[in-house]
Amino acid sequence: MSALEADLLSGAFRPGEWLKQTDIETNYSAHRFDVRMALLDLKTRHLIEHVKNRGYRVINLTDREREDLIETRTVLEKAAVQLAAKRRTSQDIIELKAMVAQFDAAIETGDLDVLRGLNSDFHDRFYEACNNLTLAQEIKALRQRGLPGARGWRSLGAIRRSNDDHAQMIGLLEAGDGEALSALIDRHLNRWREGPEG
Template sequence: MAESRLVPIKLDAYKPLREIVFETLREAIINGKLEPGERLMEIQLAEEMGVSRTPVREAIRKLELEGFVVMIPRKGAYVAGISLKDITDVFEVRASLEALAAGLAAERSTSEEIENLERSLVAYSEQTNQQNIDGIVETDTDFHDLLYKASRNERLLTIITHLREIIQRVRTVSLSQPGRSKDAIEEHRQIVDAIAERNVELAQTLAREHIYNAENIMLNSLKGEKKEHD
């Protein structure tokens, strides 16, 4: 790693050190600070986080079990890439889940929940105007979390939570593409309007289209990168 992208960790009285290190590294991978294909050097990671190599080694092993890291014999640990199959699989599932969540929200959401969705649009616009990618990803995540909660379906929330890590990795890449966050804001706004109007079918259609648009942006970006390397 050419530069330090991790900060010294803060101890948590309720969590073991190895768990804090694991969560820090996992978040760095999800947010793209540690990029796919990048080698993970134990000594350097330990120095950046201000810990010994032992919790870093344990964290890398756990990250491997969860699919975030691959171990290459005689070479070491590397951040796992995201395959096209992973991406298309996740977007297929998300398109259906988002449509379901939006439709249920149109039926069940309270005026307070709709207000929270509208407020999230304002926060999203502010981050986009500042071109703050971390803030954009965070406010985009908040919007979708609010949408899922407004569906009032606990099972749906559970399923989305299981997919959260790979969704975040894909979301960061997609929203980093030029112009995508501005388009996403408008798509979010249309979804909220449909929910506020209690138009179930329109909310479902718009939510599904929103996910398909994100998928197309993501796939076009990856195809462009592939051509550059060919």
């Protein structure tokens, strides 16, 4: 049922949309047991919710819940980059630079699904550099919880700014500058507060 998870994280379902088990079975050619297990897993990860006597629906975070989520992510990600600045390897830097170049090339295609996937891959790989698997996994889980209904990029300029941040993040990581990297992460996560062009 990885296809269902991928569609959920890519925005194929709207926040609050009901997920009918029979539709999932049909659309994903899945057995009822597998669908039930997948829905339970997604519920445990706070990507969907179960409403008694109604079924499952895509999580629809309130503004307050989204605010709390971003605040928590900011705390954890700033801590993670402090570790990463001390523990990064030359291989981390090589792979991350290649990912930024790949994202930059993909901007020209305008395929948002591809860009979302590359962005997710970059962040997963970036936090691996902290060399703390538990911390990296928690950051990933929190990032995924915020995807349904996320504001996302609103313009080509916003997409480019995001990747420019990624390039700067790698430069600071390579330099081992944890303080400057922490400040950049804060700005990267909270730029949406500046408005549509933030």
